[in-house]
Structure formats: C-alpha cells, structure tokens
Amino acid sequence: MFDFTYLWVLIIGFGVLMYVLTDGFDLGVGILFPFARSEQDRDILMNSVAPVWDGNETWLVLGGAGLLAAFPLVYTVFLPALYIGVFLMLAGLIFRGVAFEFRFKSAPGRRAFWNWAFFGGSLVATFAQGAVVGTFIQGFETENFRYVGGPLDWLTPFTVMTGLGMVVGYGLLGATWLLLKTDGETQQWARRWAYRLLAAMMVFFVIVSLWTPLADEYVRGRWFHNLTWLWLLPLATVLVAAGLWRSLSCCYEATPFIATIGLFALFYAGLLFSKWPYVVPPNYTFHDAASAPESQLFLLIGLLFVIPFVLMYSAWTYYVFRGKVRADAGYH
Amino acid sequence: MEFDPLLLSRIQFAFVVSFHAIFPVFTIGLATYIALLEAIAYRTGDDHWARLSQFWIKVFAVVFGMGVVSGLVMAFQFGTNWSEFSYRTANFLGPVLAYEVVTAFFLEAAFLGVLLFGRKKVPPGVHLFAAVMVALGTFISSFWILSANSWMQTPAGFEFRDGIVHVTSWLEAIFNPSFGYRFVHMAIASLLTGGFVVAGISAWYLLRGHAVTASKRALKMTLVMLAIAAPAQLVIGDFHGLNTLEHQPAKVAAMEGAWETQEGLPLLLFAIPDAANETNRFEIGIPKLASLILTHEWDGEVQGLKEWSAEERPPVGIVFWTFRIMVAIGLLMIVAALWGAWLLYRRRLLDSRGYLRLLTWMIPLPFVAVLAGWFVTEVGRQPYVLYGVITVQDGLTPALTGGMALFTLIGYILVYAVVFTAGIYYLTRIVRKGMPETDEEQQDPQGHPKRPLSAADTPLDSSAGL
Numbered sequence: 001m002f003d004f005t006y007l008w009v010l011i012i013g014f015g016v017l018m019y020v021l022t023d024g025f026d027l028g029v030g031i032l033f034p035f036a037r038s039e040q041d042r043d044i045l046m047n048s049v050a051p052v053w054d055g056n057e058t059w060l061v062l063g064g065a066g067l068l069a070a071f072p073l074v075y076t077v078f079l080p081a082l083y084i085g086v087f088l089m090l091a092g093l094i095f096r097g098v099a100f101e102f103r104f105k106s107a108p109g110r111r112a113f114w115n116w117a118f119f120g121g122s123l124v125a126t127f128a129q130g131a132v133v134g135t136f137i138q139g140f141e142t143e144n145f146r147y148v149g150g151p152l153d154w155l156t157p158f159t160v161m162t163g164l165g166m167v168v169g170y171g172l173l174g175a176t177w178l179l180l181k182t183d184g185e186t187q188q189w190a191r192r193w194a195y196r197l198l199a200a201m202m203v204f205f206v207i208v209s210l211w212t213p214l215a216d217e218y219v220r221g222r223w224f225h226n227l228t229w230l231w232l233l234p235l236a237t238v239l240v241a242a243g244l245w246r247s248l249s250c251c252y253e254a255t256p257f258i259a260t261i262g263l264f265a266l267f268y269a270g271l272l273f274s275k276w277p278y279v280v281p282p283n284y285t286f287h288d289a290a291s292a293p294e295s296q297l298f299l300l301i302g303l304l305f306v307i308p309f310v311l312m313y314s315a316w317t318y319y320v321f322r323g324k325v326r327a328d329a330g331y332h
Numbered sequence: 333m334e335f336d337p338l339l340l341s342r343i344q345f346a347f348v349v350s351f352h353a354i355f356p357v358f359t360i361g362l363a364t365y366i367a368l369l370e371a372i373a374y375r376t377g378d379d380h381w382a383r384l385s386q387f388w389i390k391v392f393a394v395v396f397g398m399g400v401v402s403g404l405v406m407a408f409q410f411g412t413n414w415s416e417f418s419y420r421t422a423n424f425l426g427p428v429l430a431y432e433v434v435t436a437f438f439l440e441a442a443f444l445g446v447l448l449f450g451r452k453k454v455p456p457g458v459h460l461f462a463a464v465m466v467a468l469g470t471f472i473s474s475f476w477i478l479s480a481n482s483w484m485q486t487p488a489g490f491e492f493r494d495g496i497v498h499v500t501s502w503l504e505a506i507f508n509p510s511f512g513y514r515f516v517h518m519a520i521a522s523l524l525t526g527g528f529v530v531a532g533i534s535a536w537y538l539l540r541g542h543a544v545t546a547s548k549r550a551l552k553m554t555l556v557m558l559a560i561a562a563p564a565q566l567v568i569g570d571f572h573g574l575n576t577l578e579h580q581p582a583k584v585a586a587m588e589g590a591w592e593t594q595e596g597l598p599l600l601l602f603a604i605p606d607a608a609n610e611t612n613r614f615e616i617g618i619p620k621l622a623s624l625i626l627t628h629e630w631d632g633e634v635q636g637l638k639e640w641s642a643e644e645r646p647p648v649g650i651v652f653w654t655f656r657i658m659v660a661i662g663l664l665m666i667v668a669a670l671w672g673a674w675l676l677y678r679r680r681l682l683d684s685r686g687y688l689r690l691l692t693w694m695i696p697l698p699f700v701a702v703l704a705g706w707f708v709t710e711v712g713r714q715p716y717v718l719y720g721v722i723t724v725q726d727g728l729t730p731a732l733t734g735g736m737a738l739f740t741l742i743g744y745i746l747v748y749a750v751v752f753t754a755g756i757y758y759l760t761r762i763v764r765k766g767m768p769e770t771d772e773e774q775q776d777p778q779g780h781p782k783r784p785l786s787a788a789d790t791p792l793d794s795s796a797g798l
Contacts, residue, residue: 054400055441057404058437058441061404061407061433061437062430062433062434062437064407064408064411065407065426065429065430065432065433065434066430068410068411068418068422068425068426068429068430069422069426069427069429069430070426072418072419072422072423072426073419075411075415075418075419075422076411076415076416076418076419076422077415078411079408079411079412079415080411080412080415080729080730080731080732081731083412083729083732083736083740084736084739084740086408086411086412087412087739087740087743087744090404090405090408091743091744091747093404094401094404094405094747094751095747095750095751097401098401098751098754098755101397102754102758105758145419146415146416146419146730146731147415147729147730147731148730148731149731150731151731151733151735151736291422291423291426292423292496292498292499294423294498294499295422295423295424295426295427295499298427298499298502299426299427299430299431302430302431302434303430303434306434306437306438309438309441309442310437310441313441313442
C-alpha cells in the first residue's frame with residue numbers, strides 16, 4: 001500500500017503552521033492589550049481580531065484530532081509529558097475566548113475583569129505553546145512507546161526561554177497585524193511596539209540558535225556535519241529581519257506583517273530540519289509514530305474534501321473584514 | 333499525601349464530559365425546532381414565526397458557544413489522562429473523532445453564520461436551508477460521537493496486533509451492535525430536552541402575559557411533539573435495554589440491583605444495594621416484572637451480579653439509582669406531555685395555570701435525566717474503558733501522578749465555574765428579556781460569521797440593559 005505518512009506529515013505540518021501564524025497574531029494582540037493607550041484603543045485592538053479568532057483556533061482542534069488519527073504516538077507522548085502545560089494552554093484559550101464575547105456586552109465599568117482575562121489568557125496560552133516547542137527540541141523520556149518522565153520535566157531554563165521567545169514572537173505578529181489594520185495614533189503605537197519586539201525577537205533567535213546545537217548532539221550533527229545547506233535558513237532569517245526593520249521605518253503597512261510571517265516560516269523550517277525525521281525525539285521517527293495505513297487513508301478522504309473548503313472559507317472571512325478597523329465601526 | 337490518579341482522572345473526565353454533554357443535547361433539539369420554525373415561517377410568511385425563530389436562535393447561539401468551549405477540553409482529555417487507551421485505540425477512535433471535528437467544522441463554517449446573521453442578507457429560502465443544514469450538522473456530529481462511545485461499549489470490526497487496535501471493517505466498527513439504539517435514544521432525548529425547555533419557557537411567558545401569540549403557538553406545537561416523543565422514548569429505551577442485556581449483562585444486573593441469577597426477577601422500586609455483603613437492604617419490588625420487561629416472559633432468567641467476580645462488577649449503587657432517576661423523570665415527562673396534549677385537545681391549556689407552572693418547573697429535569705442516563709451507561713460498563721478488553725486502569729496515562737490529576741481537576745472546576753456562571757447568567761438574561769413584540773425591536777447584528785455569542789445582542793450586565 002502507498003505510504004501515506006509523508007502526505008500526513010505535510011497535512012499536519014501545514015495545519016500547525018497555519019495555526020501558529022493565524023492564532024499567533026490574535027494571541028499577540030491579546031499580549032499587547034494592557035499596553036494600549038486607551039480603552040478606546042483596546043476596542044480597536046479587539047475588533048481587529050474579533051471576526052477571525054475562532055476560525056483561527058479551529059486549526060488547533062483539527063490539529064489535535066488529526067494527530068490522534070495520523071500520529072497517535074505524538075499525541076500520546078506529548079500530552080502526558082506536557083500535562084500541566086496543556087491544561088494551562090486550554091484554560092488560557094477558554095478565558096480569552098470568553099473575554100472576547102463578554103467584554104463587549106459588559107458595562108464600561110466592568111470591562112477591567114475581561115481585559116485582564118483576555119491578556120492573561122493570551123499570555124499563558126502563548127507561553128505554553130512556546131514551551132511545547134522547547135520541549136520538542138529537548139526531547140522526551142520514553143520507553144516502549146510510552147512517556148515515562150516526570151510531570152515537570154518539560155519545565156527547564158531552555159523551555160522557559162522558548163516560552164518567552166514565543167510571547168515576543170506572537171507579540172510581533174500582533175503588532176505588525178495592527179500596523180496593517182489600524183491607522184493614525186494607534187498605528188504609530190503599534191509601530192513602536194513592532195520595533196521593540198523585533199529587536200527582542202532577534203535576541204531570542206540568536207540565543208536559541210546557539211543554545212540548541214550546544215545542548216543537543218543530534219541537532220549539532222545536523223548543522224555542522226551532514227546538512228550544511230541548512231545555513232541558508234539563518235542567513236535568510238537575518239535578511240528578512242533586516243528587511244522587516246527597514247519596512248517599519250517608513251510607510252509600509254502590509255510588508256511588516258508578511259515579513260514576520262516569513263520569519264516564522266523560516267524558524268519553523270529550521271526546527272523541522274534540525275530534528276527530521278524524529279517527531280518524538282530522541283527515539284521515534286514519523287514512521288514510528290504513524291497510525292495504520294488504512295486509518296490514515298480513511299480520514300484522508302474526508303480531509304482532502306474539507307481542507308480546501310476551510311481555506312476558501314477562511315480567505316473569504318478575511319476578505320469580508322478587510323480594511324482598517326475603527327473605534328466606532330463593527331463589533332457591538 | 334498520596335492521591336489516586338485513576339480515581340481523580342475518572343472524576344475529572346466525568347466532570348468535564350457531564351458538563352459538556354448538557355450543551356449538545358440541548359442544541360440538537362433546539363436546532364431541529366428552529367429548522368421547523370423557519371420552515372413554517374417560510375411557508376406562511378407570518379412574522380410571528382420568524383420572531384419566534386429569531387429568539388430561539390439567540391438562545392441556540394449562546395448554548396452552542398458554551399458547547400464548543402467545553403468541547404475543546406474534551407479533545408485533549410483522551411491524551412492527557414488516558415494516553416494508553418488512546419494509543420491502543422487510535423486507529424479507530426482517531427479518524428472517528430477527527431471526522432466529528434471535520435463535520436462539525438463544516439456545519440459551523442458554512443451555515444451557522446448564515447443562520448445567525450443572514451436573515452436580512454440572504455434570500456429566505458437560503459436562510460431556511462442554512463437552518464436545516466445546522467440541524468442536520470448537529471445530528472451528524474452526534475452520529476460520530478455516539479459511534480465512538482458505542483464502540484467503546486460494544487467493540488466490533490477490529491483485531492489486536494501487538495496490543496494495538498487495527499480496524500478490519502469500518503462498517504462493522506462504526507455501526508457496532510449498540511450504536512443504532514444509542515443514537516436513536518440520544519436523538520429523542522435531545523428532542524425531549526429542547527421540547528421541554530421551549531415548552532417551559534413558553535409557559536412562563538404565558539403566565540406573565542409576554543409575547544402571548546408567539547408563546548401560545550410555541551407551547552402548542554412542542555406539546556404535540558412531546559406527546560409523541562416521550563412515549564416513544566420509553567419504547568426505544570426498552571429496546572436499548574434488551575441490547576444491553578445481550579452485550580453487557582453485568583450492567584443490566586446492576587441497573588436491576590440483581591445479585592442472584594433468577595427466573596422471575598422482581599422490578600425493584602426501592603433498595604439500598606450493599607456491595608460488601610452482595611445483597612440489597614430495604615427492598616421494595618414488583619414480583620417478576622423485571623423479567624417480563626427484560627425477557628418479555630414472566631419467568632425469564634436474568635443473570636445476577638454474582639456471575640462476575642467482585643472486580644468485574646460495576647459500582648452497583650450509582651448505576652441502580654441513576655437508572656431509577658432517569659426512568660422516573662422519563663415517566664413524569666410522559667405524564668406531563670400526555671396531560672398537556674389532553675388539555676390542548678379540550679382547549680383548556682391556557683386556563684390551566686397550575687399546569688403551565690408545572691412545565692416551568694420541569695425545565696431542568698430533561699438535563700438531569702440525560703446526565704443520569706449517561707451515568708448508567710458509563711458507570712455500568714466499569715471496570716472497562718473498552719468493554720471486555722481494556723480496563724480503565726490499563727487505559728490510564730502511565731506517567732500520570734495523583735498530584736497532577738488533582739491539580740488539573742481543581743483547575744478545570746475553577747475555569748468552568750467562572751466561564752459557565754457568566755454564560756448561564758447571560759442565558760437567563762436573554763430569556764428574561766424575552767421576545768421582541770414588533771419587528772422594529774429586532775436588530776440584526778453586523779455580520780460576524782462563526783461568532784456564536786455575538787448573535788445575541790442582550791447586554792451582559794443588568795446596569796447596561798433593560
């Protein structure tokens with residue numbers, strides 16, 4: 001039977017990237033929330049992502065269900081290993097999801113609670129997702145296809161740093177998204193934050209790039225011995241970051257957001273190539289983690305039908321809500 | 333202090349899934365009702381129907397939103413607390429649960445936005461079509477979930493290779509032996525839940541003289557439906573029970589509180605099962621009736637719990653009592669529905685204030701019955717998670733500690749407490765605000781596809797509205 005595993009790597013890989021990019025900017029907007037200049041600006045911030053955020057989160061649910069179906073080992077090692085982190089992420093996502101709805105329905109005096117729920121939920125969920133990336137690099141203690149490590153093994157200085165790096169990264173996505181979606185004073189505010197966050201993100205980029213190969217022998221081998229073309233990735237990263245910095249200085253609105261997406265795509269590629277073909281490092285590859293071919297095929301039929309539909313529908317939603325967000329328009 | 337991760341995980345799963353279950357069971361019934369209202373509004377062109385539908389769409393939107401939020405947690409529970417079970421059964425449960433997400437997404441993406449926000453933006457026929465598709469989508473969604481659950485109760489269509497489930501027949505696995513009964517039983521339970529809530533709230537409006545024309549219509553049509561569905565549920569429940577007797581006899585023995593295998597088993601109305609001494613105390617029963625119901629013979633033989641070793645028996649007390657709660661509420665529903673139909677036939681419905689009050693009080697009961705029913709079936713299949721094959725102990729995440737399980741259990745309770753207090757408070761505000769009496773009061777919120785709660789425009793705080 002044809003090996004569907006590579007096709008599923010593409011599908012899940014694409015789904016995860018879609019999730020990171022789309023929910024990334026709306027989580028980032030949540031992270032920037034307390035720093036907004038006024039309550040009216042907070043309305044604008046929230047309105048800029050209100051119509052699309054739950055569509056963005058659909059990728060997470062699809063990814064979770066898709067993992068169980070296509071790579072059950074990833075699902076059943078990652079979730080127990082990240083038990084507390086998964087809980088924090090879910091709690092965070094629930095709080096901010098509800099805050100979206102109830103902030104606008106509350107009397108102005110009672111919005112503070114939902115403001116904090118929105119910020120806190122976004123922050124915690126983002127940090128947890130960054131810690132997942134760090135844990136993936138760090139690897140899992142497994143025996144006989146089961147996680148056997150402790151409940152807080154994932155929490156190390158390294159994962160704290162990737163968690164903070166994710167907060168900065170999503171923040172940058174959020175800031176450049178707001179550059180695109182706002183104007184006037186609010187846009188200037190977003191521009192200032194984009195500068196700071198880009199600078200901070202490049203610091204994290206350098207730290208992670210040095211730390212990872214030092215800490216992990218497999219990654220070191222990848223970069224310094226057998227796949228030297230990988231160096232094109234950090235080279236491209238530096239070039240894109242420089243372009244992003246330049247585009248912030250002037251009148252560009254869409255370019256910074258697109259460049260930030262480019263940065264994320266490069267990080268993602270670097271991460272995958274550093275570990276390939278391992279998906280549950282250090283012991284199991286994509287093939288070890290795959291479900292039975294007939295199960296992969298059975299779901300593939302449905303997904304190939306739905307994914308184009310999801311993409312078209314998402315694109316349409318973004319099209320409908322295109323253009324600048326203003327305080328008085330839209331969501332009430 | 334040591335905590336038992338198995339017990340805490342079971343409590344956590346029961347808590348999360350019970351909380352989740354009450355939302356879909358309501359939305360399925362309500363979606364069907366909304367589709368019906370839309371169809372009548374389309375045929376008659378009468379604004380009262382459209383306003384009635386618009387009101388229930390608001391309620392639907394909020395309940396649906398809460399169902400989605402609580403469902404998000406469910407998608408990860410299998411992996412966090414039951415990773416061993418998930419790993420071994422992923423070849424079947426993975427695709428089935430993914431199909432549920434895919435079909436639910438399909439419904440939500442395509443038609444929910446049109447139903448919630450499109451009344452004035454799309455032609456009436458398209459709006460009606462969206463309502464029908466949303467209703468259909470909720471049934472398709474429950475189709476997959478109940479298939480997964482039924483397969484865990486009566487597994488079929490698979491073989492084990494190295495301890496891992498491999499599907500040998502998708503048809504046999506999806507349409508496993510108990511699936512049909514379970515699906516129909518749940519579908520009717522959804523109609524009963526939606527029906528009794530609509531009837532109860534309509535009765536409450538009538539008592540207060542609010543939106544009288546629309547409330548009268550709503551009450552009449554739901555009572556006709558309930559008078560058919562409530563007795564039908566008894567029949568379906570009986571068939572489901574026979575199926576359970578065939579495939580899970582230990583569960584039936586626990587439901588009946590039967591310790592000894594005997595012919596002419598009595599139907600116990602009251603008893604306190606005593607698992608330690610393998611007997612019941614304070615038994616009150618009707619001789620031979622249980623045998624008649626279960627085997628359709630007065631002297632039919634029914635297996636007792638002593639056929640199984642103590643470790644293989646479900647916790648008798650919980651199953652025995654939740655079963656009685658479910659049946660008692662079911663019988664009360666039949667009485668209430670038939671009484672209402674009779675009042676309707678005699679044209680005395682609107683004068684019977686006592687009866688209207690009864691309907692209002694009955695609003696929570698279908699939810700209690702649904703939860704009790706789930707407890708019967710889920711606790712009754714203990715100690716197995718995959719019936720007869722994998723025990724809950726074997727399905728537990730190996731690395732899970734009691735402290736972790738306790739931490740997240742408390743965490744979920746706190747999160748749900750905040751979120752759902754707000755949600756349910758908001759729901760009661762929508763209901764209290766009631767239906768618009770004229771068309772002008774009705775606002776069409778700006779288009780926000782896939783944002784369930786924004787379909788409801790009632791303010792959250794009392795200071796901001798009314």
